[in-house]
Amino acid sequence: MGYGINIKVWGSYACFTRPEMKVERVSYDVITPSAARGILEAIYWKPGIKWIIDKIQVLNEIKFENIRRNEVGNKISESSIKKAMLQNVPIYQISNDKSQRQQRATLLLKDVCYIIKAHFELTDKAGLEDTEEKHYNIALRRIRKGQCYYNPYFGCREFPANFELAEGISPAGFYKGTNKDLGWMIWDIDFENNMEPLFFRANMVNGIITVPGISEVRK
Numbered sequence: 001m002g003y004g005i006n007i008k009v010w011g012s013y014a015c016f017t018r019p020e021m022k023v024e025r026v027s028y029d030v031i032t033p034s035a036a037r038g039i040l041e042a043i044y045w046k047p048g049i050k051w052i053i054d055k056i057q058v059l060n061e062i063k064f065e066n067i068r069r070n071e072v073g074n075k076i077s078e079s080s081i082k083k084a085m086l087q088n089v090p091i092y093q094i095s096n097d098k099s100q101r102q103q104r105a106t107l108l109l110k111d112v113c114y115i116i117k118a119h120f121e122l123t124d125k126a127g128l129e130d131t132e133e134k135h136y137n138i139a140l141r142r143i144r145k146g147q148c149y150y151n152p153y154f155g156c157r158e159f160p161a162n163f164e165l166a167e168g169i170s171p172a173g174f175y176k177g178t179n180k181d182l183g184w185m186i187w188d189i190d191f192e193n194n195m196e197p198l199f200f201r202a203n204m205v206n207g208i209i210t211v212p213g214i215s216e217v218r219k
Helices: 033-043 077-085 132-145
Strands: 004-014 049-058 064-072 101-122 162-167 177-190 196-205 208-210
Touching: 004 033, 004 132, 033 049, 033 101, 033 132, 033 177, 101 132, 132 162
Parallel strands: none
Antiparallel strands: 004 101, 004 162, 049 101, 049 208, 064 101, 177 196, 196 208
């Protein structure tokens, strides 16, 4: 295992959408490992390293809220963008016509707070100058200074995530002393095999979910 980092993340709202819900958005009970990895990559990412989520500690009580949002029903195609670039013509934005928009209900989380325990490993793209100690120190410095490549978010970009380094003893959290089976949760997407989703059984023990390795997940 490589160098480990504990980072505290929190925010007013979050939505980690269940893939089985086709129309309305329904969030998982807690942050998914892939969403946690996305937050770390927003703070510090390089081709030479790969973030791996080890544990997720749930600090606040799990609370849901229903909202309705206006969403765009279509988007500009990739081919249209390429054509506009080649022909040097402007790309027009999607119309504000009501027919192009739709209302969707969302069951989201509110007042979320987690401690993400993770480590990184060097990839085959790492160069001779890439060392674990070098990337570890850079990541620590960026987290302490609040630096990021883009603002991390909880599932949807309109739900920003605050972050800080979790140093010292972790707080007990709301679910200390209790066990909770959260059911099957998405682990990540297998981008090398037709974008297949990978799942794991999420069991929260004393408020902590231990994230398994690739050998223990299911398709």
